Amino acid sequence: MALAKYVDKLPTIPTLKPTDRVEGADYYKIVISQFKEKLHRDLPPTTVWGFAGRYPGPIIDVMKNQWISIQWLNELPPEHLLPIDTTVHGAEPSVPSVRTVIHVHGSVVQPESDGYPDAWYTKDYKVVGPMFTRKVYDYPNQQPAATLWYHAHAIGITRLNVYAGLAGIYIIRNPALDYLQLPKDAYDMPLLIQDRTFNEDGSLYYPSQTDPPNPYVNPSVLSDYFAENILVNGKVWPYLEVEPRKYRFRIINGSNSRFYNMKLSSNQPFYQIGTDQGFLESPVVTPVILLAPAERAEVIIDFSGHRGEHIVITNDAASPYPRGGPVDPDTTGQIMQFRVTKKLKSRDNSIIPYHLTPIDPLSVKDAVLERDITLDRMEDEYGRALLLLDKRRWHDPIEIKPEVGTIEIWKFINLANSTHPIHIHLVRFLVLDRQPFDVDHYQATGEIMTTGPAVPPELNERGWKDTVRANPGELTRIIIKFVPYTGLYPWHCHILEHEDHEMMLPYEVIY
Template sequence: MTKEVNPTDPATIPKFVDELPKPVTVKPKYYKGPQRKDYYELKMMQAEHCFHEDFPKSIIWGYNGLYPGPTIEAKKDKSIYVRYQNQLPSEHFLPIDFTLHTANDSQEVRTVTHLHGANVDWESDGHPEAWYTRDYAQTGPNFKKEIHEYTNHQPGTTLWYHDHAMAITRLNVYAGLAGFYLLRDTLEERINLPCGDYEYPILIQDKSFNEDGSLFYPDEPPFPVPVHPSITPGFVGNTIVVNGKVWPYLNVEPRKYRFRFLNGSNRRGYIISLSNDEPMIQIGTDGGFLTAPQEIQSVELLPAERTDVIVDFSKFEGQDITLINSDEDFFDEHTKVIMQFKVCLPLKCEDTSEIPERLAVSMDLHPHDANTERHLPLSAATDDFGRPMLLLNNRMYHDPVTEKPTLDSIEIWNFINATPFDHPIHLHLIQFKILERRPFNMELYQNEDRLEFTGPPENPHIYEQGWKDTVKVEAGKVTKIIMHWKDHVGHYMWHCHFLEHEDHDMMRPILVMKEVPPMQEPHTEIENHEIEHSPKQNHGDSTIITSNNEHTVPLLNNIQNITPTHASVQTTYLEDEIEYIPQTIPLLTSAQNITRPTKTAYSENNVEYNQLSKPFLNNTKNIIFSKVEHLEHHKVSDIESIPQPTHSSAEFQTRQRISPRHRRRWF
């Protein structure tokens, strides 16, 4: 390692010194069954990887020990089998939070692979509770099979596979368990796109490193919590890693190239463009080709989103063009740079590739064909340890399933984002179309549970107009999507793809059913109070959980001006002759969200904390505190500055591990 290079300090790390590697393409091991279907075996292994030529090698987890994992190439409607073998050590090298759901009762190292964006039977989907340990010694409650079958019954597109194990997805993916899955079809064969050496899958991630070049991941949030190690609400690294290399370069010829961009970060978003302001030609999104190519100056990608573009370097021979990130949420002078293209290679042969006028046949879904329309709020809460958490439909992961589409139905889902943050929401199994976004009065919605729009509907961005499996649900807006539930029934997921949010209960089950279930009898008791329920469904209602029973109540954070004193005195209120318990939801960051005077409860290390009341959702009377931020700009973030470690990696790993005999003391 060069003496001046400090992996913890991005200012000391030279850029564009490592060449961008192209992930290797894995070949089938053999053919299986009478139809001779391709069979693959990928081993999840611990290995050493060099992220930068001036870094020592770092421990990673990779499929076949590679970072990123090998690319699987498949053909539309030709089934393949894949076995993902867990050959990992018994202990994780990143900090495990044993307080998260099921983590304390599960093995420390467990894995299950999800093929993201695939139309697949649920038993091969990679359900988070279908995890397994090394050599299948132990398995999760939803584990069904060792070998996954992918029928590939969908248009050609850029998919990716990654770990999806319950409560540790953020750690396993950060450690390296991700790879490309390229599905090709006859349309791609007919059109003359750049291919072979001129087609690159590009995985964009962010990382931080310890002084010895090993991966750094925080073992606690940037505010005091009573547990350690602990999940953090969000984490962004201070360097950009592309296909496993820190700020790499790619030597290119003066001709057209096809790039399949994937945001594989835990939390960071990117707005990608070229430094010379030249446009890119977008040809596809998450779900496959667009109906026609379109010229774009930039494209925004939140985690898990993909875009398929063509860049023509023919006019820029001898120039260096930087791929830049202009997402202002978390970027700085270093993370605004992604990689560099050096147009320095001679043209090997004439570029005969083309950009066709038309691509895929239009297959739009129309709102008037929808069978069901759902209204699903995104809301904030705290867990039993006072840590911020975010919820879908005001429910936690293990609450009873509420989204039960029927086979061959068309549904519209309205995501009502009442949190201060944008969220990338991913639905398993299906591809959908974004219909619109519409701003609403957040204060009125939070206080009175009344949805009042404050502006006209907004069309999806130009780069979002194809089929999608992940959508940016913007803060303060209702995002409307439409989808067709076809081909498969069973247990699937929908969740936020900010992985720290996903692991901390921002994930909900979906049950796709063959036919409409009979009307269920409502619960009749809640803490000894007799109540009545209307049989009419209201997908926008909220839920509190008491004694494992589910009850519909107005939105959790609709009671305004309830202080801790008020909460202890004013114990109930009436609405429609039903008695409810008031509650408040603490704010994730305090500076921009304070709507009424608050008093400082205490100070610690010159940091002020405000006293907030505990939401009833967690059934606890403890007082929790919210950090008071004094920010210069009015910007809301679920991530605060996390200092890089100054101690050695070995000391860091020892410090963040918790002995087994203490793991249950928090329960």
């Protein structure tokens, strides 16, 4: 069910205030619940899940080094909004269908506050997962200013919980960087992009299977799911009225599977100033921005020369990316609209600075190990696509155990037919390069035969990252320093359908 575009205003997502102050830290008690939300002018209110009574969840806005504590209270109903596939590991019939745990994506926290997939719990903590450790999560925010986001992360049902609405925005700011004179206050706003399909009654549609699943009924439900309508900040194809001046947008791809290759219909550039884990060294002027699920881009758009125009953010990313079918330019080929129709309230004193922040690279010669990691496409016992990391499953013994403080290079060998956005909890990393190789030769011999030179990342990908696009038929190398904590953390593909169906592994940082 595709809906009319640009009939609803872009929602302004409120900022959440602390509930209390405990032992010198701001304390938040955030209720996770079910309610109805009007997502489009022509839809009846949709039953969704959300945080603090809204979808998307409110913005958690903190300063660098500001310690906060959050109790994520599960007050969800006993039945799930969406169909549960009980053949998926962690979602068996013996496990409660409604359960959650929250991960602040990109946060640097102790493992017990990370939102480990097995650390789920039900309403009132009546049933808890095998790794449940605490009710209150601590976030020290001792990391650079960046746009993060928070979302559900329970094993086996992450795709369903996020699709139901469990996602929100988390911003870390650093007042010491105010001298950069970037657009701020009302001219600094997040854009959380997701896709959804609706039934005629306004309810969320998500594919279901028979139990046990029949691959001939719906073979793709655990491979990828691409919905029909694009939402930004919880509204379907919204518009935003802007002044003819510079704005800063914090763009988050919060979709389950869909990539976005974004351009402006006015043919003007984006000035990209940041990526997943904070600022780039200098702004990058680019006509296009590609974001895989979970990636972020901070950009400045200058509307000053476009008074009276209507400008659309377009999308031409294939689904699945990059070898799938083309998007429909009249529907999923559009994301949102800017209307440069507001009067300029005051002089625009913001600037696009030449330099943002130094990025001290990690040295390849300091790496203690280079790991070769395959990204594999297989079939499960029902004939469905099964995407794996190194041909391993979640419950297999842990093989990756880096020592705290050491530097490693991870080389992703993508043998599958699509791009996988790989997210590693706790750490930030730099992309070193990508290099094409002969997939057939590797599968026949186990030897890597490259077919072209190693190519460094694009200019707007040369900042600190926590999610990297590993393209098919390429070797993607990243360099990581494992600091500051020890313990158990997951790493996984951030296509949520892949993550739920075994494309996730634990790793352990040791002394």
